[in-house]
Amino acid sequence: MKNILALLIFTLASLGLFSQNNMNTGIIYGKNHAFSLTAPEGWVLDNESGVSQGLHAVFYKKGETWADAIAVMYANTASLDDRAYKTLEQLIKYDLKNFKKNYHDIIVTDEKDIVIKDSVIAQVKYLSGKSYGNFEAMAYIDAGKTGIIIVMTSRTKDGFENSLTAFKSLVQSYFFLADNVLFNK
Numbered sequence: 001m002k003n004i005l006a007l008l009i010f011t012l013a014s015l016g017l018f019s020q021n022n023m024n025t026g027i028i029y030g031k032n033h034a035f036s037l038t039a040p041e042g043w044v045l046d047n048e049s050g051v052s053q054g055l056h057a058v059f060y061k062k063g064e065t066w067a068d069a070i071a072v073m074y075a076n077t078a079s080l081d082d083r084a085y086k087t088l089e090q091l092i093k094y095d096l097k098n099f100k101k102n103y104h105d106i107i108v109t110d111e112k113d114i115v116i117k118d119s120v121i122a123q124v125k126y127l128s129g130k131s132y133g134n135f136e137a138m139a140y141i142d143a144g145k146t147g148i149i150i151v152m153t154s155r156t157k158d159g160f161e162n163s164l165t166a167f168k169s170l171v172q173s174y175f176f177l178a179d180n181v182l183f184n185k
Contacts, residue, residue, distance in 0.1 A: 025039075025045070026057055033145070034177040035177055040169035040173075042061055046059070046060070057075045059166075070156055070159035071162070075148065076148075077143075078095075078147045078149065087142075088142040103129055105130055106128070106131065107126075107128050109126045111137070114139060114171045115172075116141070120141065123140045123141075124140075135154045135159070141174060143179060148174065150174070152170075
């Protein structure tokens, strides 16, 4: 496993993803996925604060913390081999159906897709509503066997609007590495 990660880091470095000005890049990996994300300018990549919530890559503005930031971002994944969904479109429908079930007045809007590279596109949804309490942007990316979900959530509408550029930057930093990740036991 160490050899695979070293090879991935070398590959990313050779592609310029780990330049001196860009040390906030991390590799997120698990069953059937490995990808990298780079924190937007003025934001921090934290791989510890969200672990208790099952989040191994969280982002917030420099000078803030995961616990107290007005706006935060994180990456999550979902296997596209679940009983409830087999495609990214089915995952999105499933996800939004659960939000609507739990928050009766939630407002979901389809936003403009974010083009990452060539044919890699993130489908974007915004969520808000009084019972929901937060303002949220969600970008869904098809990574073959896995759906990648990059989320920005804010406690305030101003925080949300002020963080949309950073959200787009984070989504556009997505770099697919592999969908066949091997683990040593």
